Amino acid sequence: xxxxxxxxxxxxxxxxxxxxxxxxxxxxxxxxxxxxxxxxxxxxxxxxxxxxxxxxxxxxxxxxxxxxxxxxxxxxxxxxxxxxxxxxxxxxxxxxxxxxxxxxxxxxxxxxxxxxxxxxxxxxxxxxxxxxxxxxxxxxxxxxxxxxxxxxxxxxxxxxxxxxxxxxxxxxxxxxxxxxxxxxxxxxxxxxxxxxxxxxxxxxxxxxxxxxxxxxxxxxxxxxxxxxxxxxxxxxxxxxxxxxxxxxxxxxxxxxxxxxxxxxxxxxxxxxxxxxxxxxxxxxxxxxxxxxxxxxxxxxxxxxxxxxxxxxxxxxxxxxxxxxxxxxxxxxxxxxxxxxxxxxxxxxxxxxxxxxxxx
Amino acid sequence: xxxxxxxxxxxxxxxxxxxxxxxxxxxxxxxxxxxxxxxxxxxxxxxxxxxxxxxxxxxxxxxxxxxxxxxxxxxxxxxxxxxxxxxxxxxxxxxxxxxxxxxxxxxxxxxxxxxxxxxxxxxxxxxxxxxxxxxxxxxxxxxxxxxxxxxxxxxxxxxxxxxxxxxxxxxxxxxxxxxxxxxxxxxxxxxxxxxxxxxxxxxxxxxxx
Numbered sequence: 071x072x073x074x075x076x077x078x079x080x081x082x083x084x085x086x087x088x089x090x091x092x093x094x095x096x097x098x099x100x101x102x103x104x105x106x107x108x109x110x111x112x113x114x115x116x117x118x119x120x121x122x123x124x125x126x127x128x129x130x131x132x133x134x135x136x137x138x139x140x141x142x143x144x145x146x147x148x149x150x151x152x153x154x155x156x157x158x159x160x161x162x163x164x165x166x167x168x169x170x171x172x173x174x175x176x177x178x179x180x181x182x183x184x185x186x187x188x189x190x191x192x193x194x195x196x197x198x199x200x201x202x203x204x205x206x207x208x209x210x211x212x213x214x215x216x217x218x219x220x221x222x223x224x225x226x227x228x229x230x231x232x233x234x235x236x237x238x239x240x241x242x243x244x245x246x247x248x249x250x251x252x253x254x255x256x257x258x259x260x261x262x263x264x265x266x267x268x269x270x271x272x273x274x275x276x277x278x279x280x281x282x283x284x285x286x287x288x289x290x291x292x293x294x295x296x297x298x299x300x301x302x303x304x305x306x307x308x309x310x311x312x313x314x315x316x317x318x319x320x321x322x323x324x325x326x327x328x329x330x331x332x333x334x335x336x337x338x339x340x341x342x343x344x345x346x347x348x349x350x351x352x353x354x355x356x357x358x359x360x361x362x363x364x365x366x367x368x369x370x371x372x373x374x375x376x377x378x379x380x381x382x383x384x385x386x387x388x389x390x391x392x393x394x395x396x397x398x399x400x401x402x403x404x405x406x407x408x409x410x411x412x413x414x415x416x417x418x419x420x421x422x423x424x425x426x427x428x429x
Numbered sequence: 430x431x432x433x434x435x436x437x438x439x440x441x442x443x444x445x446x447x448x449x450x451x452x453x454x455x456x457x458x459x460x461x462x463x464x465x466x467x468x469x470x471x472x473x474x475x476x477x478x479x480x481x482x483x484x485x486x487x488x489x490x491x492x493x494x495x496x497x498x499x500x501x502x503x504x505x506x507x508x509x510x511x512x513x514x515x516x517x518x519x520x521x522x523x524x525x526x527x528x529x530x531x532x533x534x535x536x537x538x539x540x541x542x543x544x545x546x547x548x549x550x551x552x553x554x555x556x557x558x559x560x561x562x563x564x565x566x567x568x569x570x571x572x573x574x575x576x577x578x579x580x581x582x583x584x585x586x587x588x589x590x591x592x593x594x595x596x597x598x599x600x601x602x603x604x605x606x607x608x609x610x611x612x613x614x615x616x617x618x619x620x621x622x623x624x625x626x627x628x629x630x631x632x633x634x635x636x637x638x
Binding site: 081137 | 487500504570595623
């Protein structure tokens, strides 16, 4: 073994991390070479120095007490409300963003990335949607006695060819219509919808079979059809895709909130009526308590969502509702008159039921 | 864990009571007992590992009170996540992994200037001057101060690797498991950390030799 080979691994030798054979070689070399032996001794010396390192710290008995107290506290704390996957992702993202310093360059890059992702998503979505609608169109055409061929004919051939074929399907656009009219010499083209018409109406594309007899057979596929190289057609399709009733996330959230508010309203009404009807000795609120707990968890999540989404009215309403749910959830199964009265009076005073109803 | 390390740590705790139990139980047994709800077993785990863990954290953050708080956090997290420990025999490595995370989280949340103490800025001599002691003790104390300051000048990765290897006597494989670093990276970091530390403690090397 040479000195440079030995010195390259001498720390690993000191750390006892070398393979047996290599370790044996280094050991033999160090025994024979004074320079390498000196280097090794220096490392040993350093190691000895580090062993004399005394830290200004001891494990105090209080530390275990603190640990056990903390564990006990964690055990007695109520379980955290279930966090949705969306919520978790948002928290992680927030944590990630929190660790980064927002510089103008970073902000610009982030905006570009977001834009690129959005654009890519729209493209992918459109292409998938188009593929689906093509399939639906052909299926629909075949179901109504028309051949599947027309789709191809429309995509690749002029309208006149398409019309020449029995059962061909034309797409409702001005362009297609005009082509058909021109080439067909007076035969009426399929009943068509212009792009503007598509915009103004429900997002349906009317496919028509324009036979030589000029008899219009309008086939409503019920879906957006697309996929032509004609830009007008594509535009029509884009419009129709845009108008397809896709439920936006906000709408879904609104519906969730509305459902939640309705449930809460029913609960508070039931609670109020029960308090008025029954005496303290007979009032059993076990059911209301359970329902209130469920609603409380839901309320917290929806309130956070509303807060994060900047929906101030909803956030305020849910914040107002929360103490009532909490109070009811924390009641005993057979609460005292005072407890019931206290809650119902606050409900009346703050007109919480009315507020829920208005929502 | 190496048997030598266990014995050393247990003896070092210096607290009477459950330590005989800690010696008798293997990590696997202790973990199993905690899983079965035996709270005393977690106390034994604490007794066995508290000292190396708090020393390790102290080396990483350089502040006593903070190290105590972080050691507490480490054991609380360990208790909460013990059921998820996959290999019971690696309890020690797992605990150090938690301690490393806790220490790093703390270092990230504190301003850099608070934790970077230059060797020349620390009033080592002031402490020595204020509390005169026999020469050997003085040297030890001064040296410990120098080592601690030198440690804090290393960057986080190097300090982590150096502490685990030199002070905690962990193998490369264990360090890799604790830190998530590749063996190559940790070798490089360790070599550089040693060189940096050598420059700092150079004047004291002669006294040992």
